Amino acid sequence: MPGILLDTLNGKRTGKVPLWLMRQAGRYLPEYRALRAEKGGFLELAYDSEAAAEITLQPIRRFGFDGAILFSDILVIPHAMGQDLWFEAGEGPRLAPQLVDGAWQALEAMPERLAPVYGTVERCRALLGPETTMLGFAGSPWTVATYMVAGQGSKDQGEARALAYRDPAAFGALLEAIETATVDYLIGQIDAGVEAVQLFDSWAGSLAPDQYERWVIAPNARLAAAIHAARPGVPVIGFPKGSGEKLAAYARETGVDAVGIDETLDPRRVTANLPEGMPVQGNLDPLLLLAGGDALTVRTRTVLAAFADRPHVFNLGHGISQFTPIDHVEQLVATVRAWQG
Template sequence: MARLKNDRFLRALCREPVDVTPVWMMRQAGRYLPEYRATRSKAGSFMDLCRNPDLACEVTIQPLDRYPLDAAILFSDILTVPDAMGLGLYFTEGEGPHFERPVRDEAAIEGLAVPDMEDDLGYVMDAVRTIHRELQGRVPLIGFSGSPWTLATYMVEGGGTKNFSKVKGMMFDRPDLMHRLLSKITDAVAAYLNAQIDAGAQAVMIFDTWGGVLTPQHYEAFSLAYMRQILQVLKREVEGRKVPAILFTKGGGLWLEQMADSGCDALGIDWTLSLADARRRVGDRVALQGNLDPCTLYASPQRIREAVAQVLASFGKGSGHVFNLGHGIHPEIDPEHAGVFVEAVHDLSRDYHAEE
């Protein structure tokens, strides 16, 4: 394993001293970059890009060649797992993902099997291995998965949704079926993340994109409980180095304390909550990641720097902060503005770590 030349991201997740606050962006390899769009065109389709380890490696590393980021994140999609479970994933231009065979009854749930990580998802593991090799220790590589609840929403709805009628209908009417589905997805996600760690991922992140649409009692029972199960079986150390796990529930500010006790090492925070409040509530139990509103990057460079300064001040002095957007970077963002953001984090955060 290549020795890491920049490990401040991993140190921050473990709440260890760093020289500056590390920074990366959710969706940092994506449509806002012209080089990504060129590679995507060469691939033929989004899923062809995901399934080509060399091209997935290329787009993973593209933002690192442009910006001094402190981590790379695997280029893939959260729906690779349900696709490998036999649901037939496809994408429609302008409409997003769809499944040919949604999961809406007992027979469909019983027919699901945990995919084989090398036979069914080998292209993801090949991508992780390729990226890890090509990074040559530049920065750590983050692996990821969608949360069981988030994956279930797509699997039951058959694609994206605005009102969650089918998945919530199943949850309210047949909670036993929903728990059976979530249990199967949980086994698949745990195996998927552990396989990514075996292939070279040095940190992992669980994206609970739709946990925030649940009531408090349903969030605990149908989302957090299953993420907790995953965290309990994750491989947390490889070759003497800890493999940190980040938990991110969009809209999850109500449940920070419960999330902090889940067994994760860090919590992703969206832009609807101040880091000062989040830090006060979780103390030193976990690190925090976030939380600039992605729309800030539409503003002028000066305004971007001012907003970065406000987020840094909100967290305050000390370790345990990974700077990120509160959600993924928007496709229309000017790449130069993303560069201003990254440089501002490093430039303005140095004083917050001077005494560490």
């Protein structure tokens, strides 16, 4: 029998609210920090199937979340497409060469770099009970492209936005290449045991409305359609962070099965504008989880009440902070589990 998370993503209301947290497998857990100290850097962990599976399962053992999210990174796709990838301590990911002109064609594809990720999924699925949904993910083409063009993250995604205006044909070709690699990657995850997938568009909010339609909605619609055609019945969660008023159009036009909502949006207003019956995911502020206290309990209940009339997966508005105290997560879990709305 599927767990309540998978049922909820399929549009069912079970009477209970499933719970998982973005970045739940990672730096806030002492067991993760211990394993990283033993094994080495982030990328080494992500490409070590045994270690990555252990990290994926750590929060399930500790908190009993309803979903286990694959421990990996959205930038394994550009790495598999042929860019060099490494992580600078305290500064984040780096990619080379920078594709400032969008010319990805000179890269030498290395899809074999993704094999350890599929191995991680297989290990996790074999160890998880049927009540826990195995979640896979990938970055959406726009967000992945911003890193490929600039060679790193940026505050305003200026290099990618400028290229999209200056040479939309070249930029479009880059996004199509990312789409193709991403579809193959997600199908590989599904075939290895993933039961639902999330598309992270972390920088969707940086685009003007016409650019959003072209570089966020259209590529995600093609991705969702390709996954649905290739592996029918596997839910696709779309998470276009920062979309604001454009979220309703994203939900209507992309064909995703559920939509993630960041913490900047009022859940009551959001739910009024989404398609009827569409599952939603979110949207507690990660900084409130970091702060804890009575305000955490009050806001958690507010979010639960706001989404009580539709299928709802409780989650954060983005990833959990590495400094979040364990007891605050325990407080959140207890509040969600006790909810009787």
